[in-house]
Amino acid sequence: MTPDTDLFEAACLVCPVCSGHLELMGRSLGCPNGHRFDLAKQGYVSLLSGKGTSHRSDTPEMVASRAAVFDAGLYDPITSAVAAAVPDGEGTVVDAAAGTGAYLAAALTASADHRVGVAIDLSKSCARAAVRSHPRVVSVVADLWAQIPVADRSADAVLSVFAPRNAAETARVLRTGGRWVIVTPNRGHLEEIVEPMGMLRVGDGKTERIAADLVAAFEICSQERVTAHLELTAGALADIAGMGPAAFHRIRVELDAAAHALAGDTTTSATVDVTVTVARLAG
Numbered sequence: 001m002t003p004d005t006d007l008f009e010a011a012c013l014v015c016p017v018c019s020g021h022l023e024l025m026g027r028s029l030g031c032p033n034g035h036r037f038d039l040a041k042q043g044y045v046s047l048l049s050g051k052g053t054s055h056r057s058d059t060p061e062m063v064a065s066r067a068a069v070f071d072a073g074l075y076d077p078i079t080s081a082v083a084a085a086v087p088d089g090e091g092t093v094v095d096a097a098a099g100t101g102a103y104l105a106a107a108l109t110a111s112a113d114h115r116v117g118v119a120i121d122l123s124k125s126c127a128r129a130a131v132r133s134h135p136r137v138v139s140v141v142a143d144l145w146a147q148i149p150v151a152d153r154s155a156d157a158v159l160s161v162f163a164p165r166n167a168a169e170t171a172r173v174l175r176t177g178g179r180w181v182i183v184t185p186n187r188g189h190l191e192e193i194v195e196p197m198g199m200l201r202v203g204d205g206k207t208e209r210i211a212a213d214l215v216a217a218f219e220i221c222s223q224e225r226v227t228a229h230l231e232l233t234a235g236a237l238a239d240i241a242g243m244g245p246a247a248f249h250r251i252r253v254e255l256d257a258a259a260h261a262l263a264g265d266t267t268t269s270a271t272v273d274v275t276v277t278v279a280r281l282a283g
């Protein structure tokens with residue numbers, strides 16, 4: 001597939017080495033200082049700098065589980081809330097730690113025809129999935145803690161959904177009037193299945209910690225609680241557990257066994273309970 005020059009131009013990607021503007025040159029991106037980054041054959045580009053990263057990213061198995069959860073529509077209430085929180089306009093939407101790109105794709109589908117999305121994730125498996133999530137997504141492998149590799153003031157919105165948050169970089173890349181859309185789990189999120197499935201419990205004050213992240217650069221525009229009731233089959237249960245950190249210490253057969261013990265051949269209930277926070281640059 002030939003890469004789309006207009007798409008890459010609109011994405012305003014910058015070089016991880018010198019922060020120069022990256023331009024599409026055949027099947028590579030290049031900056032004026034001669035740094036080059038080849039597009040993978042699947043269409044994403046890695047902008048990890050030579051130093052690499054010490055952070056753990058999602059595995060192919062986790063990405064497959066995550067894709068199954070979205071395909072089954074289990075997180076549709078969250079996806080819709082995120083898409084609705086992105087302001088109207090034509091500017092770029094950056095999904096910082098995009099996973100499969102499901103939230104970004106929903107935001108683009110709800111927006112103007114030519115709006116472009118930049119999916120950033122540390123995981124190559126996520127980057128491959130994000131390329132396929134929507135025709136106007138540019139997919140980038142990068143470490144958010146090092147840099148969000150887009151130009152200053154180039155984004156209308158940044159999404160941080162169940163994801164690490166780099167407030168300083170988000171403030172740098174947002175345009176005046178841009179929005180930071182953050183999704184955090186509340187204590188009740190999936191609480192019925194957390195223990196039996198060996199999942200991580202949501203820490204106290206996860207939503208409150210947003211205030212600390214926003215520091216002086218942001219002010220909160222709105223906070224909406226999104227709740228939903230799920231009826232999960234054993235397969236869906238294993239997918240929900242398998243898309244998160246539980247999968248770093250439990251293999252799929254163990255998750256399947258725990259899921260069958262809980263749901264048997266019928267279903268078990270679980271609650272979706274998250275907060276969608278929308279913030280803007282202060283001042």
Ligand SMILES: C[S@@+](CC[C@H](N)C(=O)[O-])C[C@H]1O[C@@H](n2cnc3c(N)ncnc32)[C@H](O)[C@@H]1O
Pocket residue numbers: 055056057058066096097098099100101102120121122123126142143144145160161162163164244
């Ligand atoms: C819980 S998942 C959420 C993914 C997606 N936002 C969603 O909700 O479907 C967290 C994501 O953060 C990514 N990630 C973790 N550390 C990262 C980093 N330092 N830079 C970029 N992405 C990172 C993981 O690979 C994973 O895809």
